Amino acid sequence: MPLASADLNSLPDSTISAVIVLAAGAGTRMKSGRPKVLHELAGKPMLWHALHSAAGLAPSQLIAVLGHGRDQVGRFLADSADLPPVVIAVQDQQLGTGHACACALAATGELTGTVLVTYGDVPLLQTSTLTALANEHANSGNAVTILTAQLADPTGYGRILRAPDGELTGIVEQKDADAQQRSIQEVNSGVYAFDGAVLTDALGRLSDANAAGERYLTDVVGIARADGRRVGSVVADDAVETEGINDRVQLAELARVLNARLVRKAQLAGVTVHDPATTWIHADVTIGPDTEILPGTSLQAGTTIGSGCSIGPDTTLIACTVADEASVVRSHCHGATIGARASVGPFSYLRPDAVLEPDSKAGAFVEIKKSTVGAGSKVPHLSYIGDTTIGTGSNIGAGTITANYDGARKFATTIGNDAFIGSNTTLIAPVSVHDGGYVAAGSSITADVQPGDLGVARGRQRTVPGWVLRRKPDSAAAKSAQAALTERESDTDQPAGDPPSRSITASAQFESQTGDRPA
Ligand code: UD1
Ligand code: CA
Numbered sequence: 001m002p003l004a005s006a007d008l009n010s011l012p013d014s015t016i017s018a019v020i021v022l023a024a025g026a027g028t029r030m031k032s033g034r035p036k037v038l039h040e041l042a043g044k045p046m047l048w049h050a051l052h053s054a055a056g057l058a059p060s061q062l063i064a065v066l067g068h069g070r071d072q073v074g075r076f077l078a079d080s081a082d083l084p085p086v087v088i089a090v091q092d093q094q095l096g097t098g099h100a101c102a103c104a105l106a107a108t109g110e111l112t113g114t115v116l117v118t119y120g121d122v123p124l125l126q127t128s129t130l131t132a133l134a135n136e137h138a139n140s141g142n143a144v145t146i147l148t149a150q151l152a153d154p155t156g157y158g159r160i161l162r163a164p165d166g167e168l169t170g171i172v173e174q175k176d177a178d179a180q181q182r183s184i185q186e187v188n189s190g191v192y193a194f195d196g197a198v199l200t201d202a203l204g205r206l207s208d209a210n211a212a213g214e215r216y217l218t219d220v221v222g223i224a225r226a227d228g229r230r231v232g233s234v235v236a237d238d239a240v241e242t243e244g245i246n247d248r249v250q251l252a253e254l255a256r257v258l259n260a261r262l263v264r265k266a267q268l269a270g271v272t273v274h275d276p277a278t279t280w281i282h283a284d285v286t287i288g289p290d291t292e293i294l295p296g297t298s299l300q301a302g303t304t305i306g307s308g309c310s311i312g313p314d315t316t317l318i319a320c321t322v323a324d325e326a327s328v329v330r331s332h333c334h335g336a337t338i339g340a341r342a343s344v345g346p347f348s349y350l351r352p353d354a355v356l357e358p359d360s361k362a363g364a365f366v367e368i369k370k371s372t373v374g375a376g377s378k379v380p381h382l383s384y385i386g387d388t389t390i391g392t393g394s395n396i397g398a399g400t401i402t403a404n405y406d407g408a409r410k411f412a413t414t415i416g417n418d419a420f421i422g423s424n425t426t427l428i429a430p431v432s433v434h435d436g437g438y439v440a441a442g443s444s445i446t447a448d449v450q451p452g453d454l455g456v457a458r459g460r461q462r463t464v465p466g467w468v469l470r471r472k473p474d475s476a477a478a479k480s481a482q483a484a485l486t487e488r489e490s491d492t493d494q495p496a497g498d499p500p501s502r503s504i505t506a507s508a509q510f511e512s513q514t515g516d517r518p519a
Pocket of ligand 1: 022023025091094095097098099119121156157188189190215216217244
């Protein structure tokens, strides 16, 4: 969801002074040259999702704590036009989650009011859940409010400790927990709301006397309670929102969950999705109502689809714009603009800056690059069109190739309005076929065809009479030919073996030149 359309109803009751997103960890289990938080789900890095959800709260400051891969992550943040400004805090050594928050405060100066902490590797957390946390925090007058989750398998997580009356008394890390504590299934998600002043004070008092030798953010809970402050919690409705990603198995699992969410959102907005399991919709994709998505379709980042379209099956659209009522069947399109009611595929390959104007067509086994197909024009079969402008109402015959590349440079082809390019034509650029110009089938066109002219550029046909009968006398072809000629002789009294006579009518002349019939 683009920031501009962030749901104002999800804003918390009171203002949030900061959200700190921890993202300094190494992510060694990804086994990747890329920083963990830049691995993508739904076409965006997991950090983007984390920041986007945080930004939905409209905090006064959004802070990312970076460490491992911070140059790459910093570059991503600088280049992300669809995120609000992010303050970057650097944590050189990963001395623990408490230390990471202290690094954030060092970058921002003192933070008062409500401060939330989340993780850059927890991409499914929704703004609405953060809002519920912030509201509980404000309405209960807590100094610390923890987002917890109930897990069937709590292994690895910090466990939530409660007094018999249910009051939250602390968090114990797996490494530091005894057997009884390890059996607790309520875990710390690692997402919190803090009173900024309490957090600042407690961070200065953390010790690293624990099993990991780290400064635990979780110890802020014990410090706040010892100071007589209120600590509360909110249980996440759906524990999957609190799941972090450590390896590529979890990446794929959470990507599927996120995709299911995006598919459902599209369905509820009026899009028919025939097979949610094989339909992939990236986070920033928009689709109009009454559009139908067939199985095996991947709608990737930067794609916008109008209403009443039919997309798929087995289609990938990357950064494409598709206008209302267009259809795209079994095709791969990247950076293409597909106009209203245009028809693409089956098996089309549209490359960057392919523009299909309304009611135009790119048909079977057609590749189009950096070219415009004008309104109502058709490229129905087996063509390569590159660096070409086609006007309106033109027909490009089967197997037409624009030869746009001489091995070093690219050249343009121009085809006007209502032009006709016969089948199996090579248009050797730079070349133009002007308005109403025709090109005969099988031509290699090197010179411009002026309005209303016919360009013919191919060897004239030579027929060798009786060649098969003489050279392959015992062949099946010779036998069939002989039979046909004998029959013809009995019909017309023509002597057997003579070449068939043909009267060349205007129509047949046209057919032999253009490979097609006049309308
Ligand atoms: C932490 C919590 C644990 C909770 C779990 C939820 C502590 C001490 N423990 O455990 O109670 O159940 O998260 O996932 O906080 N990070 C930094 N700098 C650091 C250390 C961590 O930026 O020095 C970041 C990591 O990149 C990661 C997040 O903080 O995004 C959590 O770090 P991680 O090491 O996974 O914490 P856990 O030990 O799993
Ligand atoms: Ca973890």
